[in-house]
Amino acid sequence: MTTTTLESNIAADTGAALRFITCGSVDDGKSTLIGRLLVDSKTVLQDQLAGVQRGGETDLALLTDGLSAEREQGITIDVAYRYFATAKRKFIIGDAPGHEQYTRNMVTAASSADAAVVLVDATKLAWAAEVSDGEVVKGELLAQTRRHALLCHLLRVQSIVFAVNKLDAITDAELAFDRISTALNAFAASAGVQVAAIVPISALKGWNVVTAHEGWCGYDGPALLDLLEGLPVTAQDEDVPFAFPVQWVEKFSSSADTSQGRRVFWGRVASGHVEPGQQVTVMPSGQTATVAQVLGHTRQPKTVHAGHSAGIVLDRELDVSRGDWLLAPDAFTPTRELTATVAWLDDEPLVPGRIYWALQGHRWVKAKVARIVDRVDIATLEARPAAQLEANAIGDVVLALQQPLAVLPFTRSRALGSMVLVDTATHKTAAAVLVRPAAA
Known part of the structure; x- marks a missing residue:
């Protein structure tokens, strides 16, 4: 992606703090990237750095992985928020976990984010390695990379940036970045995702994170932090009735x-x-x-x-x-039936006939799953018929409400078009619900 293309995606208004998350698959380097941003922007104190030493080396991931289980296993479990500022802007960062079982935490973080940095580990993809005849093997993006990008798109995260990480460990980094960028653009086009930028980085070494590593991987755009300093915040729903x-x-x-x-x-x-x-x-x-x-x-x-x-x-x-x-009077038509896209987060599958609590704003009503319309195939992005939705599945359902709610499509209003489903027995959050436009 050229500098001109990147600059066309950067908004002029950078007065407000930017809320962004890092997401993607397991061990793509999300926590390390945030640690690098904090260290290289000089927002980490020396005593904090001293506390994240392992064997004489600085483990940047420990700056965000604060839970004992996270430190023991080397994984991110809960969303960790960090705050820092540059001369141009303030930032609120959410480090989202990559494991499928913690997708609910990622959805929570993305629901209030202005931007998402979706990390892609270049060392995990088949086209980053050469075979005996010298050709690069083509492969697929990891399922969790696709899922997180799709969820960010569905949740109306305004700016989605793909950061291709660990390219410093690839022999032909430029070829790998070119192939991965092509695959990411193809996926984004098929999913309808607007991509703000695709940036090659090394979170471990700091290349293209805070300071541009000029010419590396054939990339001539700004460093990731420069890009984040120019991204817009999400506009409030001012044009929607009160x-x-x-x-x-x-x-x-x-x-x-x-x-x-x-x-x-x-x-x-x-x-x-x-x-x-x-x-x-x-x-x-x-x-x-x-x-x-x-x-x-x-x-x-x-x-x-x-x-x-x-x-x-x-x-x-x-x-x-x-x-x-x-x-606002006469601005909304309360309804007791709606079609919605759901990101299913519970271990128990969603099946027709089940009853849940639906929470919209601060209002609780009973909601029955009238039927499942379809399920999105993460690999092909095709909508397929489904009898149930398993954990981490995305699909469309019809909900019958015990009491009417005033709703709008999520594409028009985040607040009036979203709710969560809660299991009536376990009280666990079961799904994120995004209201779809009513059928004509």
Whole structure:
């Protein structure tokens, strides 16, 4: 990929902190990459570096792998968040595990990310090695690489960067990078994934991570950190009608002059904005009221936009509880049946007829799996008929809800188009649910 192509993908607005995750298959070097970013950007203290020494060598992965089980086994289990800043930008990094059994942790991290760095270990792929006749063997991307990239795409992660790692261990690194880049672009095209960049790196040696290793692998673009400094943050759903999930009800305000003695409904604006004088409908009761005041997180009256916390005071007392929604009147049509794409995360397969708890915002309703529409074949990306969905499978299902919910397609609204399914017996998170557009 040329410098011109990369620059065309870089946004000018870099004022906000960028939330990004590293993901991919097992042992692709995700934790080592984050450690390299922290060390080379000079955001790690000397005593921290001293604490990650093994046999006289610095183990960069230990800067993020903090659990004892992670250190003992050399794997990432839970998502570890780290914070650092450069002269141009602040960053929040999530180090997602690569093992299939921890896919739920990866999904959690990706659901709030602005960007994803999907690592690809060049030493694991067949085309990185030469056979006796001098030709490079073609192979397939690892299943978990494809799965993580596809999940990031489904979860509306705005910028997806492929970092081809460990090319320093390949004899003909340029040929390997060219073949792997071709395969990644072909996969992305077939999956509909927009790729921000494909960058050759060595997380262990630091090549093309913070400082560009010019000309290496025939790549003339910026280093990974330079690229991340220019990526855009995810825009809030400002163009979607107002929606507000009530998280907490303040029954007796400590400042009657701001709330006029009425209850304050606190939460985060999911879409649109809220201001005094605005009409709202309470979901599920259907009652309407006018917004008397809007309080920001400092309890000062103001207009609050999507993505920010607010306290809303209505002009009259209504029965509003945690889990209810305040919505723009007549903007949503509540439904009791929806089609959705699910990333199945439970060890127990999803089968038609099972009943789960569905959580949207802070509202719980019972949801029955009416039928399974299809299942995505990770290798071919084709949708195939399925009788059940096993752990880590992705497919489309029809859900029947016990009570109506106000939803929008996930492609239009992250907040109103997403929910999770929770097993009613074990209380384990069973699936991430992304609402699809209603059939015409």
